[in-house]
Amino acid sequence: MEDDFQNKVKDYFRLFGEKKKLQEQMKVLNADLKELNESVLLYMKKNEIPAIEFQQNMLRVKSSKRTPGITKKMIQECTFFQNDEVRERFMNSLPHREVKHFDKLVVTKKT
Numbered sequence: 586m587e588d589d590f591q592n593k594v595k596d597y598f599r600l601f602g603e604k605k606k607l608q609e610q611m612k613v614l615n616a617d618l619k620e621l622n623e624s625v626l627l628y629m630k631k632n633e634i635p636a637i638e639f640q641q642n643m644l645r646v647k648s649s650k651r652t653p654g655i656t657k658k659m660i661q662e663c664t665f666f667q668n669d670e671v672r673e674r675f676m677n678s679l680p681h682r683e684v685k686h687f688d689k690l691v692v693t694k695k696t
Contacts, residue, residue, distance in 0.1 A: 629637070629646050637644040661672065 625644070626646065628634075629644075635646055657676075660675070665671075
C-alpha cells in the first residue's frame with residue numbers, strides 16, 4: 586500500500602510539472618492570440634468585413650450589448666435610495682449567501 590501511495594505522489598508531481606509547462610505555453614499563446622485578435626478585429630471592422638472563411642473555420646465579428654450588474658455603489662447613489670432608512674432596509678433584505686468550504690491540494694516551492 587505504501588509503494589502504491591509513493592507512486593501516486595510521484596505521478597502527481599510529474600503531472601503537476603507537465604501542467605505547469607503547458608500553462609506557461611498557454612500564457613504565451615494567449616498573449617499572441619490577444620494581440621492578433623485586436624489587430625484583425627480592428628481591420629475587419631474598419632473595412633466592414635463581417636466574416637472570413639479559412640479552411641474549415643469561420644472568423645466573424647460578433648457584436649453584443651450587456652447591461653452591467655447592479656453594484657452597491659449604484660444603489661447608494663440612486664436617488665430612490667437617498668433616504669437612509671429605505672436604503673438600509675433594502676440592503677438588509679438582500680439574500681445572504683452561504684460560504685462553501687472546499688479542500689484542495691496545493692503545491693508550493695520548497696524553502
